[in-house]
Amino acid sequence: MPELPHWLMITVRSISFLIILFLLTKWLGKRQISQLSFFEYITGITIGNIAAEVSMGIEQSFSDALIGILVWSAVPFLVGFISLKSKRIRNFVEGEATIFIKDGKVLEDNLKKEKYTIDELMELLRKKNVFKVSDVEFALLEPNGTLNILLKKENQPLTPKVLGLKVAQEKETQTVIMDGKILNQPLSASGHNQGWLRTELEKLGVTLDNVFIGQVDSYGQLTVDLYDDKIQISSPQERPLLLATLKKCQADLELFALETGSVTAQNMYTKNASRMQGILDKVTYLLKE
Numbered sequence: 001m002p003e004l005p006h007w008l009m010i011t012v013r014s015i016s017f018l019i020i021l022f023l024l025t026k027w028l029g030k031r032q033i034s035q036l037s038f039f040e041y042i043t044g045i046t047i048g049n050i051a052a053e054v055s056m057g058i059e060q061s062f063s064d065a066l067i068g069i070l071v072w073s074a075v076p077f078l079v080g081f082i083s084l085k086s087k088r089i090r091n092f093v094e095g096e097a098t099i100f101i102k103d104g105k106v107l108e109d110n111l112k113k114e115k116y117t118i119d120e121l122m123e124l125l126r127k128k129n130v131f132k133v134s135d136v137e138f139a140l141l142e143p144n145g146t147l148n149i150l151l152k153k154e155n156q157p158l159t160p161k162v163l164g165l166k167v168a169q170e171k172e173t174q175t176v177i178m179d180g181k182i183l184n185q186p187l188s189a190s191g192h193n194q195g196w197l198r199t200e201l202e203k204l205g206v207t208l209d210n211v212f213i214g215q216v217d218s219y220g221q222l223t224v225d226l227y228d229d230k231i232q233i234s235s236p237q238e239r240p241l242l243l244a245t246l247k248k249c250q251a252d253l254e255l256f257a258l259e260t261g262s263v264t265a266q267n268m269y270t271k272n273a274s275r276m277q278g279i280l281d282k283v284t285y286l287l288k289e
Contacts, residue, residue: 020069043076101139104152114141125149177214177224190216197222206231243284250276 050068083090098110100121111121122133124147130136138150160166174186182194200222201208210231214224219239250273257269 020066043072046072095143097143098141099139100141100147101133101136101149103138104134104136106133116141121147171218173218174216175213176216176222177208177211179213180209180211180227182208187216191220192216246276246280246283250280 050072079089098114099107100110100116101107106118106121111118125131125133125136125139128147128149130149130151135151135155136149137152140148142148174190176183176187176190176192176197182197184194187193187197197214198208201211201214201224204222204224206224206226210226210228211224212227214222216222221239253269253273253276257266257273260266260269
């Protein structure tokens with residue numbers, strides 16, 4: 001069998017190792033990419049060097065390189081499996097989190113231990129939109145280098161729960177149109193069908209083929225982004241209009257109660273105005289924009 005040209009051999013080897021590394025990475029899991037430990041970092045560099053060296057070195061054995069890559073891939077997999085069973089081994093391999101700030105005070109010894117300067121710490125804090133160390137209750141450097149912080153209670157942002165407010169529950173927004181085509185599965189997941197979707201598009205005055213992306217939110221409202229950016233699409237107004245109508249009905253009932261001369265009618269209007277107010281108290285947070 002004639003020997004392959006030099007350039008073709010390099011091409012074949014490179015593509016082969018690319019496929020092998022891709023399959024090994026899929027086998028090891030997404031965590032290998034998103035959160036590398038020190039051990040995994042060293043392993044990844046070594047595997048990449050082996051693949052690059054053998055891809056370009058025609059005289060080197062393909063099978064020997066494959067064995068080396070498989071060994072270097074199997075070791076982190078086994079170590080990861082053992083780490084799941086033992087916290088001590090997990091701490092040794094992946095490292096432990098280090099406290100940088102506690103009760104608003106920087107722990108200088110821990111900074112030195114991790115070889116961080118105060119400037120680097122301040123940079124990490126600024127990335128979290130924190131500019132005063134004294135605002136921080138607790139700051140922790142994770143093994144992957146991420147700094148997680150807990151602000152002091154008085155510096156934490158207000159939430160509806162803290163204020164005792166009710167808010168509408170948010171569900172996953174479904175993308176029902178993409179590149180001018182209807183996506184049936186997300187549309188079905190949103191609880192609607194193509195007939196409803198086409199009706200909503202007619203209300204907005206747009207055609208399906210001009211929609212770049214269309215999404216249905218938690219309230220069942222359709223929003224679209226068009227290919228033609230010059231066309232202005234008004235935001236959905238069904239919920240605000242419904243809220244305004246309910247408020248008007250409640251106000252009208254109170255007005256009727258004041259204007260009527262009949263005691264019976266007055267009691268009826270007052271009772272129903274109170275009921276309407278109860279309904280408003282329950283649904284206002286759902287109907288607000």
